[in-house]
Amino acid sequence: MTAAVEVEKLVKTYGSVRAVDGIDFTIETGEVFAFLGPNGAGKTTTVEILEGIRPSTSGQVRVMGRDPWKEGRELQRKIGVIPQDFHFFPKLNSREAIDLYAGLFGVPSRAKELLDRVELSDKADALFENLSGGQKQKLGLALALVNDPQLCFLDEPTTGLDPRARRAIWAVIRGLKAEGRTVFLTTHYLEEAQLLADRIAIINLGHIIAAGAPSEIINRYGRPERLRIVADPALAEPLRRQLGLPVDVQNGAISVELHAKGDALKVLSWVESSGYSYSSFSTAQDTLEDVFIRLVGVSDHSALDLAPEGDSA
């Protein structure tokens, strides 16, 4: 496979702020690549540099073999983009918006086909200003596909969508992958990245702090599998002493790290024989979200990318 996107030592500064601080990554043709990071991490800046609408300060960037800033016009004919917080002309309806794009790209309009694809056919005649947030995003996605692009940049395409609409967008993204197109996806829904992406990069404070397939990232950065026992917290100390495994008490439950396959059985046998009573047990494994939160050092969801990212980063 050839690389659709190659980024080497990319730096973007705004005054003294290094919004993107020497990042490297490659996106292979045909893969779905998810770019994750908290607010102000440098995601949108990176995407806009790749799209050719913002120059880099230094570093090498090749998108479909082109320098996006110098050869932006040629590149933009071949890529599809849905920007974050997508807006369009308020007084145009969905069909006219697609017709306009088709006219600008010099391609035949496939308004019906594209609106069907994003499940927006029933709003073909609705003005943009009258569409809901989710419908606007769907139209944005349809516009991104007007020129039949081989590489799509989707900057938070499902933000603000209800679960059903989000799943419809996921189906479109899966369809793009099935057709062999490359997708660069930024999202703050970690579940979405885990479900859709072949590979993920996590960016924080302008640096890529983890990259790879979702399972690789979880294996490498996640905590080991744990056995969670809802029992008297007094059980924790003898457990730690007897079995030599790390034991933690959280929210009224005892969490034991499992290092080997047989550790769970050993723990449960010991608890059974100890005479302590317990009400339930379960095993738990870190999700991408757990890993993300640990890596970027945030402890609550509000710090994730729930609000549109500012221009400066």
Place this chain on the structure above:
Amino acid sequence: MNGSRIRSYFVAFAKGYIRNPVGLFFTLIFPIILILIFGAVFANSGSVTVPLYVENLDHNSPASVAFLAALNSTGAVRVDVISPTAGNLSTYLAKNSETAGLVIPDGFQAALVNRTHVNVVVFTNPSAASEAGIVIGAVTGVENAFNLEEAKGSVIVSSSYLNVGSRIYTYIDYLIPGLIGFSILTSPMFSMVNISSTWKRDKLFRQLSLTPLTRAEWLTAAMLWYVLLAIVAALVMIFVGRSVFGAHVSVVAWMFPFLVAGPVLFVSVGLIAGSVSKTPETAAVIGNVILFPMMFLSGTFFPVSSFPAYLQTVAHILPLYYVIEGLNNGILFANGAGALQDLIVVVVVATVLFLVAISVFSWREN
């Protein structure tokens, strides 16, 4: 530049504009309302009178006094006899910011009696072409009357000749070109200030920058739309002016260059105002600061010649003044030379502002 992209965007832009009732109201309906209101209020206010300063070097001879009385009675000029100046009349006029003067030479009456040739000297200001047209028309008319009187001894014939030869312009005649200028100013200005600031906020320029449409194509499509709007607005206003108030205005070739260059000029001004503003609110304030003085001081509602001298000076630095003056020259006075002079000013200013607009307006972010 790609014609089909310009066409595609033009269609979308036009649809957006037509579907916005506020924009259409200010472009087409509002000027008509102004014509009806101002026309009704000032319809009976009579003609516009240009002050004409006269040096009578013929020692108030009966013939010279009769000549001046005849001029005064046309209603087109208001004769104001001043004492013969030490210098020449031209200097006096320039010093007092007056636009028209007349010198009746010594021997005027004697020449009439002896039927020898005598020449009166008319001073006009080339930058006030409309007033010049009125003065020259009135003086020529009265001269003809005097000549005819001498030849045939009939004053009546000369009167009718005067009415045909020097049309007396009414308020509504000035109002129509003024409001066409108003429409050329407001529509592109308001829209472009709004577009260049709110589209920046809503990232619509970023959206367009991701298509093959270029900035030049975008601007061309927008300007074509405003030119079309200006032409439609002008035709509607001329029609309403003629049919409701009997205005002496008609569609002439000379108005079209102004209907093209004018929107280009004010699209550029709007784009500059919107581009240098951080927020749409600031842009609106800057737009209004530019728009309102220009609207009132450029001869939109009242001829600039009726302003105090210092305001006339201000008017002469406003580009809309030259648009309206040019429209007056074209539509009212059939004064091609004057219109050309105004057009040159408008084209030069439009070109400069267009280049400035292109340099300050960017839809990619650095």
